[in-house]
Amino acid sequence: DTEVTQTPKHLVMGMTNKKSLKCEQHMGHRAMYWYKQKAKKPPELMFVYSYEKLSINESVPSRFSPECPNSSLLNLHLHALQPEDSALYLCASSQVRRQLNTEAFFGQGTRLTVV
Amino acid sequence: GENVEQHPSTLSVQEGDSAVIKCTYSDSASNYFPWYKQELGKRPQLIIDIRSNVGEKKDQRIAVTLNKTAKHFSLHITETQPEDSAVYFCAASILGGDDKIIFGKGTRLHILP
Numbered sequence: 110d111t112e113v114t115q116t117p118k119h120l121v122m123g124m125t126n127k128k129s130l131k132c133e134q135h136m137g138h139r140a141m142y143w144y145k146q147k148a149k150k151p152p153e154l155m156f157v158y159s160y161e162k163l164s165i166n167e168s169v170p171s172r173f174s175p176e177c178p179n180s181s182l183l184n185l186h187l188h189a190l191q192p193e194d195s196a197l198y199l200c201a202s203s204q205v206r207r208q209l210n211t212e213a214f215f216g217q218g219t220r221l222t223v224v
Numbered sequence: 225g226e227n228v229e230q231h232p233s234t235l236s237v238q239e240g241d242s243a244v245i246k247c248t249y250s251d252s253a254s255n256y257f258p259w260y261k262q263e264l265g266k267r268p269q270l271i272i273d274i275r276s277n278v279g280e281k282k283d284q285r286i287a288v289t290l291n292k293t294a295k296h297f298s299l300h301i302t303e304t305q306p307e308d309s310a311v312y313f314c315a316a317s318i319l320g321g322d323d324k325i326i327f328g329k330g331t332r333l334h335i336l337p
Contacts, residue, residue: 140323151313151327152268159323199267206320211256211275213325215267 115200115216123224124190130219132183132200141183142201142213143175152199152215158183159205190223197221226251228316230328237304238336245299245331247314254316257297258325259288263310271312272299275319301333309335 113134122128132141139160144152157165158177172194174186183200197220203213227250237243249257255276260268274281274288274297281288285304290297301308314328 142323142325149330149332151330154324154326157323165322165324201325203323206323211258211273211319212270213258215260215269217267 113200113202113214113216115198115219117219118217119220119222121222121224122187122190124192126190127186127188129187130185130198130200130221132185132202132216133181134202134214135181136202136214137180138202138204138214139180140203140205141177142203143173143183143185144199144201144215146197146199146218148196156185187221190221192223195222226254226316226324226326228314228326228328230314230331232331233329234332234334236334236336239306240303243299243301243304243308243333245312245314245333247297247299247316247328249295249297249316251316251318252295253318253321256317256319257288257290258315258317259299260313260315260327261310262313262330268313304335306335306337309333 116131141158143155146152155169156175161177172189176184197218199218200216201213230247258273261271262268272286285302287300311330311332313330315325317325
């Protein structure tokens, strides 16, 4: 199983809503990532979790709150978002430090629209 | 931090011809360079990668070259086919490091019939 599964596929939320994006993998990967991708732009790193601990936060606003409840799951909690936060949110996973197995696998993404 | 530049931003080639996409990176500690293909509405998928201890790697119609001294790496696609049309991203990373994968801005490749 080389799949990273993200839910939901699409999400429309108001600026006062609270919602969560979910990501799951069963490849035994202990590094998990959140990326944000705007249209016609590259994926932009937001957060990295290594061994279920937050190792990188790329100065992301606090209205985005990541959580890694166990080694297979990664959540992104959303609160008080702005319309400019509308984007495709991609989850990825890999081996930590990727010494032996280098590939990072991406999920299909959640297309988020903030209205 | 690492900065990856990618050129061109758009590339149109006749079916059957070759396509070349070039990237440069800034951090000499980067030692792993994957290339991702992203079709419209789909996830980025790894198509080929290269480590810094190798100068060239080939997989069927796709090859990647790396010049560590100049901090350049390139993707070469030969005998292009319509299904090669997509956005291609180069990236740089440090294996054994902080697990960041930093992407170039992408190249939209159009294969013309």
